[in-house]
Amino acid sequence: MTGRLLVVDPAAVDKILDTSPARVVDAVRTAYRLHDEAQTVVPHSTFLRFPDDTVNRIIGLPAYVGGQVRAAGMKWIASFPGNIAAGLPRASASIVLNSMETGRPTALLDGARVSAHRTAASAALAARVLTAGEPDGIALAGCGVINLEVLRYVRHLLPSVRDVTLYDSDPQRAAAFAARVPDGVTARVARGLDEALAAHRLVSFATNAGTPHTGLDACGPGTVVLHVSLRDLHPEALLAARNVVDDPDHVDRENTSVHLASRRVGHRDFLHATIGGLLNGRTALGPAEQPTVFSPFGLGALDIAVAEMVREEAERTGLGQSVPW
Numbered sequence: 261m262t263g264r265l266l267v268v269d270p271a272a273v274d275k276i277l278d279t280s281p282a283r284v285v286d287a288v289r290t291a292y293r294l295h296d297e298a299q300t301v302v303p304h305s306t307f308l309r310f311p312d313d314t315v316n317r318i319i320g321l322p323a324y325v326g327g328q329v330r331a332a333g334m335k336w337i338a339s340f341p342g343n344i345a346a347g348l349p350r351a352s353a354s355i356v357l358n359s360m361e362t363g364r365p366t367a368l369l370d371g372a373r374v375s376a377h378r379t380a381a382s383a384a385l386a387a388r389v390l391t392a393g394e395p396d397g398i399a400l401a402g403c404g405v406i407n408l409e410v411l412r413y414v415r416h417l418l419p420s421v422r423d424v425t426l427y428d429s430d431p432q433r434a435a436a437f438a439a440r441v442p443d444g445v446t447a448r449v450a451r452g453l454d455e456a457l458a459a460h461r462l463v464s465f466a467t468n469a470g471t472p473h474t475g476l477d478a479c480g481p482g483t484v485v486l487h488v489s490l491r492d493l494h495p496e497a498l499l500a501a502r503n504v505v506d507d508p509d510h511v512d513r514e515n516t517s518v519h520l521a522s523r524r525v526g527h528r529d530f531l532h533a534t535i536g537g538l539l540n541g542r543t544a545l546g547p548a549e550q551p552t553v554f555s556p557f558g559l560g561a562l563d564i565a566v567a568e569m570v571r572e573e574a575e576r577t578g579l580g581q582s583v584p585w
């Protein structure tokens with residue numbers, strides 16, 4: 261035995277994350293700002309796919325976050341969409357944190373909840389930065405785990421949002437989601453995607469669509485679109501929009517709509533800002549008539565920053581199990 265490993269199970273991770281939305285947002289904001297300052301190391305994520313299987317995948321995201329955070333590790337996240345029919349979540353994940361002194365693993369955490377919270381916090385942060393005034397509602401396309409968390413974090417950062425319009429290609433998923441919205445929110449299920457897109461000036465896509473299926477013609481002027489699922493929008497819609505990304509090199513891969521658009525035109529001039537650049541005040545965007553689309557590839561740096569916050573909190577509060585390692 262040469263050390264100890266802190267194991268933080270899903271219930272303990274949930275307990276910490278559910279009671280600390282402000283700290284999750286802080287961790288995400290810090291990670292974005294450090295990324296903009298080149299104080300992170302985020303190699304391209306590795307997609308493990310399987311022979312004769314275009315559906316299931318496991319993605320490895322190693323990352324280092326510098327500055328005051330100084331944490332390193334890796335998220336290993338599986339997506340098996342068939343799980344939903346079996347009553348299981350589509351995604352499952354583990355995160356390993358490593359010591360910056362010895363490189364040895366120091367913590368093993370449930371990563372699915374960290375991933376959902378960091379994704380939702382990043383979308384809500386972008387909504388906060390990109391929306392003008394106090395939006396009163398949001399349209400959610402895709403009624404799964406991620407958009408439920410997006411709604412919670414949007415409410416945390418934009419409490420004026422009280423109306424939610426839902427659309428899911430599976431009406432039962434929309435109905436089940438409507439029954440789970442947080443207190444103080446009124447939910448309505450739209451009959452079609454365009455009806456949802458037209459309903460509010462803030463929209464979040466978190467579907468599991470693998471190829472683009474919509475444009476943004478139905479959106480009102482100046483709509484902010486959180487394109488969390490990355491592959492819903494036709495490339496033409498992005499080319500006509502104002503685009504904000506987390507990292508141009510990361511998001512221009514793996515057949516995302518950004519990737520399809522950049523391949524179509526042969527350049528990335530249609531990407532106008534990064535979220536880190538906006539948060540650091542290095543770039544600014546004024547009001548616009550066309551939609552503003554936020555496409556976050558999902559940087560491993562966010563997972564490591566949030567996981568490090570969870571590890572610290574688990575140690576402080578005695579949650580988790582320390583095992584010899």
Ligand SMILES: NC(=O)c1ccc[n+]([C@@H]2O[C@H](COP(=O)([O-])OP(=O)(O)OC[C@H]3O[C@@H](n4cnc5c(N)ncnc54)[C@H](O)[C@@H]3O)[C@@H](O)[C@H]2O)c1
Nearest residue numbers: 379402404405406428429430433466467468489556557558
């Ligand atoms: N960018 C990031 O950082 C990041 C991080 C985590 C997850 N994601 C992505 O978010 C998406 C949602 O994740 P989840 O865990 O909530 O998935 P989920 O499977 O729980 O829910 C997705 C929902 O989308 C619905 N759907 C599929 N096609 C649709 C369409 N064309 N229109 C409307 N609804 C449609 C499905 O019926 C399902 O209810 C996934 O694509 C995932 O890869 C992105």
